Amino acid sequence: MDRRRFIQALGTGTGIVAFSQAHKDEAKAFAEGQSAINPSDLTWGKAPCRYCGTGCGVEAGVKDGKVMAVRGDTASPVNKGLLCVKGYHLPAMLYGKDRLTHPMKRGADGKSWEKISWDDALDLIASKYQEALKESGPESVAIYGSGQWTIFDGYAALKWFKGGMRSNNIEPNARLCMASAVMGFVTQFQSDEPMGCYEDFEEGDDFIMWGNNMAEMHPVLFSRILESKRKKPNVRIIDLATRRTATTDYADMYVEFRPGSDLAIANGILHLLIESGKLDNAFIKENIVFKRGIEDLEEIGFGCYGDQAEHYTFQDKTRDSSIDEFKKLVSEYTPAHVSKISGVPEAQLRSLAEMYGDQSRGTISLWCMGVNQHTRGTWMNNLITNLHLVTGKISRPGSNPFSLTGQPSACGTVREVGTLANRLPADMVVTKKEHRDIAEKIWGVPEGTIPAKPGYHATDMFRAFMRGDVKVMWVQTTNPWVTMPNLHRIDRKPGDGRFLIVSDIYPTPTTEAADLVLPAAAWIEREGAFGNSERRTQHFDKLVEPPGEAKEDAWQIIEVAKRMGMGHLFPWPEDAWHKPMFEEYRSFGLGHGKDLASYDQLRKTRGMVWPVVDGKETLYRYAAGYDPYVKKSKGVHFYKAKGYGEKAAVWFRPYHPPAEEPDADYPFWLCTGRVLEHWHTGSLTRRVKQLHQAVPKAYVELNRADATKLSVKSGDRVKLVSRRGSMEMDVKVDGRGKPPVGSVFVPFFDEHYLINELTLDAMCNISKQPDYKKCAVRVERV
Amino acid sequence: MIAPAGVRALAVVSLLAISALAGCGRGDDAKKDGARGDARTVAKTSARERAERRGYDGAPPVIPHQNFGVECMSCHNDRGMQVEGVGFAPPMPHAVTAGLSDIARCRQCHVFRETDEIFVASDFRGLAQDLRRGRRLNDMTPPVIPHPVFMRENCYACHAGPAAREEIRCSHPERARCQQCHVEENATDLFTP
Numbered sequence A: 001m002d003r004r005r006f007i008q009a010l011g012t013g014t015g016i017v018a019f020s021q022a023h024k025d026e027a028k029a030f031a032e033g034q035s036a037i038n039p040s041d042l043t044w045g046k047a048p049c050r051y052c053g054t055g056c057g058v059e060a061g062v063k064d065g066k067v068m069a070v071r072g073d074t075a076s077p078v079n080k081g082l083l084c085v086k087g088y089h090l091p092a093m094l095y096g097k098d099r100l101t102h103p104m105k106r107g108a109d110g111k112s113w114e115k116i117s118w119d120d121a122l123d124l125i126a127s128k129y130q131e132a133l134k135e136s137g138p139e140s141v142a143i144y145g146s147g148q149w150t151i152f153d154g155y156a157a158l159k160w161f162k163g164g165m166r167s168n169n170i171e172p173n174a175r176l177c178m179a180s181a182v183m184g185f186v187t188q189f190q191s192d193e194p195m196g197c198y199e200d201f202e203e204g205d206d207f208i209m210w211g212n213n214m215a216e217m218h219p220v221l222f223s224r225i226l227e228s229k230r231k232k233p234n235v236r237i238i239d240l241a242t243r244r245t246a247t248t249d250y251a252d253m254y255v256e257f258r259p260g261s262d263l264a265i266a267n268g269i270l271h272l273l274i275e276s277g278k279l280d281n282a283f284i285k286e287n288i289v290f291k292r293g294i295e296d297l298e299e300i301g302f303g304c305y306g307d308q309a310e311h312y313t314f315q316d317k318t319r320d321s322s323i324d325e326f327k328k329l330v331s332e333y334t335p336a337h338v339s340k341i342s343g344v345p346e347a348q349l350r351s352l353a354e355m356y357g358d359q360s361r362g363t364i365s366l367w368c369m370g371v372n373q374h375t376r377g378t379w380m381n382n383l384i385t386n387l388h389l390v391t392g393k394i395s396r397p398g399s400n401p402f403s404l405t406g407q408p409s410a411c412g413t414v415r416e417v418g419t420l421a422n423r424l425p426a427d428m429v430v431t432k433k434e435h436r437d438i439a440e441k442i443w444g445v446p447e448g449t450i451p452a453k454p455g456y457h458a459t460d461m462f463r464a465f466m467r468g469d470v471k472v473m474w475v476q477t478t479n480p481w482v483t484m485p486n487l488h489r490i491d492r493k494p495g496d497g498r499f500l501i502v503s504d505i506y507p508t509p510t511t512e513a514a515d516l517v518l519p520a521a522a523w524i525e526r527e528g529a530f531g532n533s534e535r536r537t538q539h540f541d542k543l544v545e546p547p548g549e550a551k552e553d554a555w556q557i558i559e560v561a562k563r564m565g566m567g568h569l570f571p572w573p574e575d576a577w578h579k580p581m582f583e584e585y586r587s588f589g590l591g592h593g594k595d596l597a598s599y600d601q602l603r604k605t606r607g608m609v610w611p612v613v614d615g616k617e618t619l620y621r622y623a624a625g626y627d628p629y630v631k632k633s634k635g636v637h638f639y640k641a642k643g644y645g646e647k648a649a650v651w652f653r654p655y656h657p658p659a660e661e662p663d664a665d666y667p668f669w670l671c672t673g674r675v676l677e678h679w680h681t682g683s684l685t686r687r688v689k690q691l692h693q694a695v696p697k698a699y700v701e702l703n704r705a706d707a708t709k710l711s712v713k714s715g716d717r718v719k720l721v722s723r724r725g726s727m728e729m730d731v732k733v734d735g736r737g738k739p740p741v742g743s744v745f746v747p748f749f750d751e752h753y754l755i756n757e758l759t760l761d762a763m764c765n766i767s768k769q770p771d772y773k774k775c776a777v778r779v780e781r782v
Numbered sequence B: 001m002i003a004p005a006g007v008r009a010l011a012v013v014s015l016l017a018i019s020a021l022a023g024c025g026r027g028d029d030a031k032k033d034g035a036r037g038d039a040r041t042v043a044k045t046s047a048r049e050r051a052e053r054r055g056y057d058g059a060p061p062v063i064p065h066q067n068f069g070v071e072c073m074s075c076h077n078d079r080g081m082q083v084e085g086v087g088f089a090p091p092m093p094h095a096v097t098a099g100l101s102d103i104a105r106c107r108q109c110h111v112f113r114e115t116d117e118i119f120v121a122s123d124f125r126g127l128a129q130d131l132r133r134g135r136r137l138n139d140m141t142p143p144v145i146p147h148p149v150f151m152r153e154n155c156y157a158c159h160a161g162p163a164a165r166e167e168i169r170c171s172h173p174e175r176a177r178c179q180q181c182h183v184e185e186n187a188t189d190l191f192t193p
């Protein structure tokens, strides 16, 4: 602060108090003893948090090239200055002693590592890819990224693979995380992503959380709801879950259901809404069409048994339906029937139906992994949105189905750029000729470059790599050798004739499986942009240099592409490619309702919620008065759903049982998930002292009654056994989560306790997203 | 109570020395009384202990006592509370922060410490928590507030009452409206282009 501002800040008429000698001495001592760096000595820059899909704004304080502090950005509309414990401890995430700082290649013994230069590493990757392309074609190469890729990384990878390598084998870890939500929105609105925004948390009255431990997984958004509840005491939080969590502590009603029976519950609510005349018929007539798909259990399967065990290729078939047929089909889900399937008392089902049917109250449905990691995840997404569509409680401030994302750029990179085997930017798909044409034109590549057949989806990609059908695979910004379901299926030792490249910032079980490891730049060590759960795109500048020779993922990709003769895809100056790349990517969505803000505008703002038209963001999509694409004076217009006559689709989706249920040999349900303190596989957060010390290792949560029966208590060891693997670990009774009798929970952040060796690789039929929430295990005392 | 000036100045200097020696809690192997999550009692906090509980100046402190299984706010209320056999639970400084409230989830930011072990050593050097004097226009004017006020709106939480550390204890808490004379030093502007 300069002297003039300082004087201004104090004002002129400061009452002067006679200070005693003691005060003066003290002041002098402070001044002399002071060697500290003041917050004002740091250079502060804005960035979104590196972790969850909430996308909190932080200010990072930098001195001498290091991040020394962060603070919540009070100017960010997302978090208004608050952060969670992970966000507050962001700086330490960058400085673990074992940061990867130079490229490393497997030694001849297949175990040791040899330092190599970037040039050698990039040449090696280019030659491996070229060899595979030549010998086995574009289906034998793959790249596996993540929802933690920045928009730049994702766009570079997509353009290189689909526009250069002529391969659709590009997938993100978000296939394991958001694919069901994508398919939910796409099947109903023919356009991905929610209509609401975070203002819904102040506008809504009833917050119905479907299998969503929001207090731990989206803490800052949860505190927005709590603050709203304090101001408006009639706000209600409803927790539908299969185990008690931190969220339950704040819930007005806790609805515990049998795993997988949420399908029946949602149908049961639909039935009660119909029965009590709570449908908004005028809204339905104007805005809704009814659809059905394949409903046969055998035909769909689960993607992990029998014929489907290696290639899972189910395709849903759409047929038209009607409101009358819909009512008839749903009528099977009477309260008595649903209660029998789900274990939920009829009275609770009726309360839920009353909430959804009450037009005087705003209803927000919230969900994340409980609904998405589900063998019928797309269906479950459809069913929740159905509840909003049949009551007209959608695209209104305070009434919306709100799908939350787990990763900082699951929306911005994976869903919007389209880094999936079947997608292209701005809601386009490779299976449509007109979409491929548009992409090829923007990219300046010959017609027919992009293959029409989708590539391997994530689970299949790893199966193909193990079979040898994929020969070269590059993994960036994710840790699949911890997170893939049924991990034993991809046990890998280097030297099997295939080639695995891994870019990361720390050693992980995935770098252990690699043939070549590249050091990546993380977070604000490079320029980037993320897109959060509310369609907000947030840009960040590079604020510090990465350590050693670490480089940003997009740069790594561009350099390999150049070495393969595909440099024309990235024709921008080496020191200034971010802006032209972003503007090229942005051109995909302009005029199509997927308009992103300009690069220059994003640099200046705390993010912008798309569609951004004439520099103005859109808080509520499809809503008259908010969305510039809606020309009506009131109501909604689902203008993206051209194939449905610009209406939204309500789907009949029946109840199907899970792929594996407890039985006499394996009598417990196993559910897996995260904890507040750790991010995904913990490769970042475990290197932060405070976070590691708060939750140092994985454990199994057991119900007290089950613990008593097994004569174990907290801290004792038990062995968990599934049909796929087994593991010994510590018991936790009455910890932060309390599973019901016959059910256990294990967090997946701990690489020393690979719980995914036990999980089942069953999938959603439509989204190809695995179900990490339901399989059967046995618990043994050791 | 205000200690004689000489003693206070000495205390300040030695505190600075101690915190410099202890690396302000950055040493990963630091083992301190009362810092572990299984501690039953919490001694009156020194500047050094304060630093040990935080990753850097401004980070939320970890919880220095065991989980007593009660609502945090039942002891850390707006006046603070002497808890039999444990110590003085200081008041919560952000009960009136916009967006937070008395029903907020404390453990969203404050976590227990279950172990002293670390996963991997770290080179992280946080913004140091040395004592920082609020700048004054001249000897006669009240110092500006040398830290952000956001999340610390309740000045008394740290500057008054039994939990207030000597070196930052306010000599005139009865004057109630602190920000009438002490203004926040507006630390920086963002260098956003």
Ligand code: SF4
Pocket: A049, A050, A051, A052, A053, A054, A055, A056, A079, A082, A083, A084, A085, A086, A087, A088, A218, A219, A220, A221
């Ligand atoms: S982890 Fe999520 S809630 Fe926590 S600070 Fe980061 S973005 Fe915000």
